Amino acid sequence: xxxxxxxxxxxxxxxxxxxxxxxxxxxxxxxxxxxxxxxxxxxxxxxxxxxxxxxxxxxxxxxxxxxxxxxxxxxxxxxxxxxxxxxxxxxxxxxxxxxxxxxxxxxxxxxxxxxxxxxxxxxxxxxxxxxxxxxxxxxxxxxxxxxxxxxxxxxxxxxxxxxxxxxxxxxxxxxxxxxxxxxxxxxxxxxxxxxxxxxxxxxxxxxxxxxxxxxxxxxxxxxxxxxxxxxxxxxxxxxxxxxxxxxxxxxxxxxxxxxxxxxxxxxx
Amino acid sequence: xxxxxxxxxxxxxxxxxxxxxxxxxxxxxxxxxxxxxxxxxxxxxxxxxxxxxxxxxxxxxxxxxxxxxxxxxxxxxxxxxxxxxxxxxxxxxxxxxxxxxxxxxxxxxxxxxxxxxxxxxxxxxxxxxxxxxxxxxxxxxxxxxxxxxxxxxxxxxxxxxxxxxxxxxxxxxxxxxxxxxxxxxxxxxxxxxxxxxxxxxxxxxxxxxxxxxxxxxxxxxxxxxxxxxxxxxxxxxxxxxxxxxxxxxxxxxxxxxxxxxxxxxxxx
Amino acid sequence: xxxxxxxxxxxxxxxxxxxxxxxxxxxxxxxxxxxxxxxxxxxxxxxxxxxxxxxxxxxxxxxxxxxxxxxxxxxxxxxxxxxxxxxxxxxxxxxxxxxxxxxxxxxxxxxxxxxxxxxxxxxxxxxxxxxxxxxxxxxxxxxxxxxxxxxxxxxxxxxxxxxxxxxxxxxxxxxxxxxxxxxxxxxxxxxxxxxxxxxxxxxxxxxxxxxxxxxxxxxxxxxxxxxxxxxxxxxxxxxxxxxxxxxxxxxxxxxxxxxxxxxxxxxx
Numbered sequence: 001x002x003x004x005x006x007x008x009x010x011x012x013x014x015x016x017x018x019x020x021x022x023x024x025x026x027x028x029x030x031x032x033x034x035x036x037x038x039x040x041x042x043x044x045x046x047x048x049x050x051x052x053x054x055x056x057x058x059x060x061x062x063x064x065x066x067x068x069x070x071x072x073x074x075x076x077x078x079x080x081x082x083x084x085x086x087x088x089x090x091x092x093x094x095x096x097x098x099x100x101x102x103x104x105x106x107x108x109x110x111x112x113x114x115x116x117x118x119x120x121x122x123x124x125x126x127x128x129x130x131x132x133x134x135x136x137x138x139x140x141x142x143x144x145x146x147x148x149x150x151x152x153x154x155x156x157x158x159x160x161x162x163x164x165x166x167x168x169x170x171x172x173x174x175x176x177x178x179x180x181x182x183x184x185x186x187x188x189x190x191x192x193x194x195x196x197x198x199x200x201x202x203x204x205x206x207x208x209x210x211x212x213x214x215x216x217x218x219x220x221x222x223x224x225x226x227x228x229x230x231x232x233x234x235x236x237x238x239x240x241x242x243x244x245x246x247x248x249x250x251x252x253x254x255x256x257x258x259x260x261x262x263x264x265x266x267x268x
Numbered sequence: 269x270x271x272x273x274x275x276x277x278x279x280x281x282x283x284x285x286x287x288x289x290x291x292x293x294x295x296x297x298x299x300x301x302x303x304x305x306x307x308x309x310x311x312x313x314x315x316x317x318x319x320x321x322x323x324x325x326x327x328x329x330x331x332x333x334x335x336x337x338x339x340x341x342x343x344x345x346x347x348x349x350x351x352x353x354x355x356x357x358x359x360x361x362x363x364x365x366x367x368x369x370x371x372x373x374x375x376x377x378x379x380x381x382x383x384x385x386x387x388x389x390x391x392x393x394x395x396x397x398x399x400x401x402x403x404x405x406x407x408x409x410x411x412x413x414x415x416x417x418x419x420x421x422x423x424x425x426x427x428x429x430x431x432x433x434x435x436x437x438x439x440x441x442x443x444x445x446x447x448x449x450x451x452x453x454x455x456x457x458x459x460x461x462x463x464x465x466x467x468x469x470x471x472x473x474x475x476x477x478x479x480x481x482x483x484x485x486x487x488x489x490x491x492x493x494x495x496x497x498x499x500x501x502x503x504x505x506x507x508x509x510x511x512x513x514x515x516x517x518x519x520x521x522x523x524x525x526x527x528x529x530x531x532x533x534x535x536x
Numbered sequence: 537x538x539x540x541x542x543x544x545x546x547x548x549x550x551x552x553x554x555x556x557x558x559x560x561x562x563x564x565x566x567x568x569x570x571x572x573x574x575x576x577x578x579x580x581x582x583x584x585x586x587x588x589x590x591x592x593x594x595x596x597x598x599x600x601x602x603x604x605x606x607x608x609x610x611x612x613x614x615x616x617x618x619x620x621x622x623x624x625x626x627x628x629x630x631x632x633x634x635x636x637x638x639x640x641x642x643x644x645x646x647x648x649x650x651x652x653x654x655x656x657x658x659x660x661x662x663x664x665x666x667x668x669x670x671x672x673x674x675x676x677x678x679x680x681x682x683x684x685x686x687x688x689x690x691x692x693x694x695x696x697x698x699x700x701x702x703x704x705x706x707x708x709x710x711x712x713x714x715x716x717x718x719x720x721x722x723x724x725x726x727x728x729x730x731x732x733x734x735x736x737x738x739x740x741x742x743x744x745x746x747x748x749x750x751x752x753x754x755x756x757x758x759x760x761x762x763x764x765x766x767x768x769x770x771x772x773x774x775x776x777x778x779x780x781x782x783x784x785x786x787x788x789x790x791x792x793x794x795x796x797x798x799x800x801x802x803x804x
Contacts, residue, residue, distance in 0.1 A: 007299075011285075017574065017589050018716070020547075020573065020575050025596050027570070027572070031541070036288060036292065038289070039284040039285035041284040041285060044718050044786075053285050057285065057292065060289050060293050060400060062295050062299060072760075072765075072784045074760065127760075128771065129774030180286070223342070224342065225343055238394035238395075238400065273567070277556075277560070306557070307551075307553035309553060310553075324557075328560045490611070491663040492612075493610075493611055505662075505665075506663075506664050506668065515608075
């Protein structure tokens with residue numbers, strides 16, 4: 001199956017319509033491209049959620065041009081950038097940290113350039129829709145063969161501070177990173193963190209999870225089906241993060257938790 | 269217009285992001301494929317809703333590889349399967365009944381095989397994201413030319429029990445199958461059921477519809493425009509099912525009904 | 537990058553599933569087409585919102601066949617139509633005004649024909665899903681090479697009345713056209729209207745905005761970042777309309793306003 005369509009993906013907090021306009025701009029410039037809207041459903045303005053999605057998703061996509069836009073600073077001095085990764089992708093988006101974890105998951109930052117060249121923007125850039133006027137045109141031109149360095153001057157990327165796990169003897173403190181489509185809560189810890197804090201942990205072990213005034217006992221299980229329908233569990237999600245879920249239900253709704261909330265885990 | 273891109277569709281309860289990752293996996297394996305996300309909006313865990321959507325939709329799609337994922341049993345003993353239909357499609361998904369009505373609407377099951385071959389899975393299958401690790405890779409490899417029997421052993425499919433109409437003399441008892449995007453309630457009956465219970469029925473006939481403590485009179489009409497804006501009607505939907513709707517409104521919201529509720533219909 | 541795939545876009549109030557069925561019908565007829573779902577998230581039955589989206593978006597898409605479906609009159613006497621634009625596109629949808637502003641933004645109406653030819657419909661047209669049975673097949677056949685005049689008789693289009701700005705000396709009265717994905721309220725006025733009513737207006741000028749029993753002071757700014765997070769602003773959106781927004785928040789939620797509400801603006 002010979003295939004040489006350049007691959008472009010788009011991840012935004014725009015919803016369908018504004019994302020669709022961006023895709024239209026890419027096709028207008030690079031009609032032979034294969035464009036995938038990876039997601040148009042990132043929570044509005046949630047840079048960390050977008051960054052974590054890109055980090056988790058892009059390694060599963062073909063090498064290509066990947067646009068990420070969660071951009072509360074649109075129209076301010078923040079820079080639009082393009083980032084070459086070790087794997088050979090180009091990531092495009094605002095220099096607000098959104099692209100950094102994804103770049104690390106794709107072999108690291110090989111080069112970063114500002115999107116300055118007016119030839120690779122639409123004429124008449126608006127103050128509030130750089131997706132259409134700056135990011136999508138850059139993606140289209142790269143897909144159509146433009147070189148990264150033609151876009152603008154080399155630059156350094158601003159970092160992104162993601163919530164980390166706090167490991168103390170017998171206590172793991174974590175932050176809710178985001179709730180997924182099913183209401184499962186993805187936490188700022190992996191198995192190494194949980195074991196560093198709580199010791200080796202077998203499936204079936206009951207954990208005590210506490211937050212402001214609430215404390216629940218939840219088993220650590222390999223898979224949802226190990227608990228009854230409607231029961232909670234702690235498990236390792238498909239990206240290796242510790243998660244708190246409810247089998248066939250929503251942990252976010254059950255426990256009233258969302259991104260940024262802090263939990264402590266101990267052995268029950 | 270010569271065209272030989274293999275066609276792949278995807279229907280999930282994942283929302284955009286996780287569905288997008290699955291599409292990325294398909295393109296990574298079969299870059300020449302034409303991939304359509306038929307829906308990423310199936311109600312989470314609602315196997316019957318997903319099954320009815322696939323049955324209704326797939327006959328209108330090109331012959332191809334169609335992935336359906338509504339999979340509350342992911343990570344348990346339920347089998348992932350691929351199903352050859354009489355029309356020539358391959359349906360891919362969990363063996364929980366999801367694919368059965370669609371296979372029947374596409375000429376029946378010609379063959380079914382388990383997805384066992386590790387060469388057609390991603391390395392390191394997770395316990396909670398078989399869409400990415402098992403189903404999408406199988407779809408990609410089939411689109412890229414793999415044979416159905418290479419995937420694993422032949423198997424039989426588990427059935428799906430869909431709610432049926434109960435026909436008594438002068439009384440039709442039905443279940444709400446699902447509410448569509450407009451809030452129209454699709455019921456477990458077709459015109460033959462309604463006529464078997466209530467006799468030949470002309471447009472304009474008023475029906476009495478009753479459920480727990482509530483009873484409303486609603487006309488049977490050919491089309492929404494036959495009733496005033498905001499008024500309810502019973503009609504035959506585009507897949508031939510009896511439906512309860514509100515012209516330019518939401519019957520689900522108006523009547524507080526949802527999937528699984530039971531209604532009785534009589535002549536008013 | 538040679539490319540001769542005919543481009544088709546689809547904009548509906550259908551949600552994902554019914555839109556996906558329409559895309560499937562297009563691909564079944566025109567397998568070589570490149571089909572983009574511009575949006576499946578138009579507010580149900582909101583003709584004006586759909587019309588404004590099409591007017592704003594289509595100039596950024598490649599020349600092609602663009603299907604728009606917001607069709608509360610489906611199944612009544614309203615006509616399905618195809619409209620050739622000055623730019624060379626064909627717009628397809630119901631003759632309820634939905635397509636008119638977009639046609640004007642694409643060089644005007646060059647020709648309009650009814651979709652009457654049964655050869656370009658699916659056999660057995662339903663009363664409630666003309667997207668699948670009438671509009672998508674017409675788009676597919678046009679993409680596959682059919683001529684506009686083959687579809688049916690030439691016709692005139694019904695107009696669409698959009699809310700306008702009312703300009704009095706020192707007072708601008710506007711209607712909320714729609715709320716975008718972020719909850720920003722797009723108003724029925726452009727910069728010329730605001731200046732005709734209020735005189736030349738500099739960034740930083742404070743406006744008094746009033747509606748039923750409420751009055752707030754909001755600055756007119758070039759960009760969101762000019763006000764603190766959570767503060768409101770009036771700005772010119774990316775399509776040149778006056779908008780009322782909250783930096784990193786939702787003006788629709790903050791002020792309880794939605795499409796159709798009327799506001800007055802004066803200098804504070």
